[in-house]
Amino acid sequence: MGVYKLVTYQEEKSSLKKLMKQMFFWEILQGMGLTFRQMFTKPITMRYPENKWVMPERMRGQVALVRDPKKPDEDLCVGCCLCVRVCPSGALDILTSRGEDNQKVIDDYFLDMTRCLFCGSCVEICPVNALVNTDDYELSCYSKDDLLFDKKAMLNTGHAWRKRIKIMQAKGLKEQSVITVKPAKWTSQKPDITEEELAVASKAKA
Numbered sequence: 001m002g003v004y005k006l007v008t009y010q011e012e013k014s015s016l017k018k019l020m021k022q023m024f025f026w027e028i029l030q031g032m033g034l035t036f037r038q039m040f041t042k043p044i045t046m047r048y049p050e051n052k053w054v055m056p057e058r059m060r061g062q063v064a065l066v067r068d069p070k071k072p073d074e075d076l077c078v079g080c081c082l083c084v085r086v087c088p089s090g091a092l093d094i095l096t097s098r099g100e101d102n103q104k105v106i107d108d109y110f111l112d113m114t115r116c117l118f119c120g121s122c123v124e125i126c127p128v129n130a131l132v133n134t135d136d137y138e139l140s141c142y143s144k145d146d147l148l149f150d151k152k153a154m155l156n157t158g159h160a161w162r163k164r165i166k167i168m169q170a171k172g173l174k175e176q177s178v179i180t181v182k183p184a185k186w187t188s189q190k191p192d193i194t195e196e197e198l199a200v201a202s203k204a205k206a
């Protein structure tokens, strides 16, 4: 014996609607319409790594050493070892000796970026502002050895960061601006960048 089901007028209408939608590929048309509309809207994504954001001023990126801009041949670091002691992950080490007049000489400085937490404690505690957190966050590499920095590498990174900041300030670039750079020139391994190599993709709104 057949089973009869009571179908209300509303149910019948909605199933007819469903059938019509299926017949005319309504969902596909809707999707294509959305795609078509997006062709005329401004993209919200960017072509990283060619294009990238200018990082905020207080960004805690790669740790670097800087020298006094007025005395570029002299170390700003006085070898107090406060940064080494405060580092929670033991990422820093320093090698000092006594030079002429019993002055402390910084023979080498070591940073293991594989251990760094980007906490910024070393930068905060440095009494002479010899350490900085740069805006560099692109630290991917093929070998962990590339993330071990000595004094020379840290000074290079700090020097390149200062140069970059200077160029960006001169161009009036700030947070939320988009810049275009050659990717290889932006990494910690080849940090130097010239004004010509940095193009402004879009400036942040004032």
Ligand code: SF4
Pocket (backbone or CB within 6 Å): 063, 086, 087, 088, 089, 090, 091, 092, 115, 116, 117, 118, 119, 120, 121, 122, 123
């Ligand atoms: S940022 Fe923090 S974890 Fe990294 S080296 Fe400095 S103190 Fe150590």
Ligand code: SF4
Pocket (backbone or CB within 6 Å): 076, 077, 078, 079, 080, 081, 082, 083, 084, 094, 125, 126, 127, 128, 129, 130, 131
């Ligand atoms: S805290 Fe500053 S001055 Fe002291 S050893 Fe570290 S970098 Fe040098």
